[in-house]
Amino acid sequence: MREPKQSAPLTWTVEEDGVLLPFLLSHVKGKSRNNIKSMLSSGQFRVNGKVFTRFDHPLAPGDRVSLAPKQAREEVPALPFPVLYEDKDIIVIDKPAGLLTIANEKEKIRTAYHILTDYMREKEKNGRVFIVHRLDRDTSGVVLFAKNEETKLAFQEDWEGRVRRRGYRALVEGVPDESEGRIRSYLRETRTHLVYSGAPGRDAKEAITRYRVLCSGGGYALLEVDLETGRKNQIRVHMSDLGHPIAGDRQYGAQSRPLGRLCLHAHELTLVDPRTGEERTFSAKEPAAFRRLCRSGSGEGRR
Incomplete structure (x- = not known):
């Protein structure tokens, strides 16, 4: 035949x-x-x-x-995470927990930056990506990358001024007494890079976090968290200060690890696009297990 x-x-x-x-x-x-x-x-x-x-x-x-x-036809290799948006200047992803945004001393290859660089070079010989901002390894959610240096600089040179909202979802242990609130403190960092709330002063950075309880049950609460300032480990420190550390965050006092990860997710980023002047919002829904745990009357997943 x-x-x-x-x-x-x-x-x-x-x-x-x-x-x-x-x-x-x-x-x-x-x-x-x-x-x-x-x-x-x-x-x-x-x-x-x-x-x-x-x-x-x-x-x-x-x-x-x-x-x-x-x-x-050649196919561009599939990425191990969702692409939320892509055009000729930017690419926005939903980064999974456990993946670095950019390399550190111990891990050079398995990073969102490295994976996206390979992806861009498969699409175009001289394709590149540039870091605009980042999330911690254990935090999942929305991360924006630029595809050229001009766009990267346009965002980074006035990042705080351009950002309208940084919305997070945090699954915390216990339920806050107040259904919503505002936490303000001065963050300091030890020589071993542990961030904590301390006295104001030259080396301290003011940090402000707002929260609202979305649901609770089974020993957990799911919070909507908004940053008024963007400091290192700000949400983790402030939830611990509140007496309700993020589930899975043993470093800041959590007693449980229900999902084998830090239960923090960057679900929304709203900013003013420097290329067009328009307000843009990128969003990624938090893992379904966050809500399932806080609705569980039996404390499902605690250990």
């Missing part, structure tokens, strides 16, 4: 300097502009054998642009 014959790719040779999308619009017949843009975004076109997805990828005389047969 004969094997089905695979069709050869459609190929065009570039004759003058230009960019990819206008070239495709003038050479690909029978497709609308939106069809071609969709095909380009999904990696169906190659330049000199490599997949490119940017509309403004430069072309030079002699370059060969091709549309691969469907069965031969």
